[in-house]
Amino acid sequence: KSVKVFAPATVANVVCGFDVLGFAVNEPGDEVIMRLTDKPGVSLLKITGDEGRLPLNPDKNTVSAIAKQYLEHIGRPDAGIEIELHKKMPIGSGLGSSSASTVAGLFAINTLFDNQLTNRELVPFAMKGEELACGYGHADNVAPALLGGFVLIRSYSPLDIISLPFPQDLHAAIVYPEVDVPTKDARQMIRSKVYLKDAVTQWGNVAGLVSGLFMNDYDLIGRSMTDILVEPTRSILIPDFEILRALAMESGAIGFGISGSGPSVFALTKDAETANRITQKLQHHLKNIAINSLAFVSEVN
């Protein structure tokens, strides 16, 4: 028995919702091929597309390590599994790369074992994968990767995950300037204490963004996509961040910001054409300042 699973990239935080908001896109993403074998144990046969950056040790790689935890949970630690991981998106880009791999692996193993858990029940396993990858088990990439669409993590303890509605045809223009920003470092650089007045601004925006999604109010979504807590610090690592924002906004973006922990940036748009126009403008600017970039025109789904 063998399965091939794709899991999508995700945009975490959505600017104002650090660790509590995220959405999935139709592309890019990662692919996992998984087979049942007679030989007990989880083996990681090969990884492609990672330029040798990911660990092949099955206890250190998130896909195999979390597959093992799943097998223990369902009482089948003796099962034999072979895994191939095909990375089809950049690592350390802020697009939920580790999440896409872990989620593809979990979905695959759950399929091989007759869907004993629901996608929602897989979220805590996937969060352990994030902990392994970056030292903290945040859910704002893995929950949307597993459930699709826009997701709110109302609470981590107990875990309370809400799927949100979103306007039809919503797109994201995603641009990845090829500078390395590991999530672990990008988390360590932010302040752990905030002023109450800043918290008030921030939760006003989170509530505004969620309301905007419910009301299909692009204007409200856009003016809520501001972040005074995390973006001012992290944006320093992104080349010409303010210029990229200005270019995106003058080209018709609903809102603009850092994707996850960066360095990728994204703009939400009402349609694919606008997203396409924005990626072209941003890539053109990055090229002018000698920064290579990758871009994706993705549908929120």
Ligand code: HSE
């Ligand atoms: N919420 C996480 C962070 C997402 O900003 O560190 C990482 O992709």
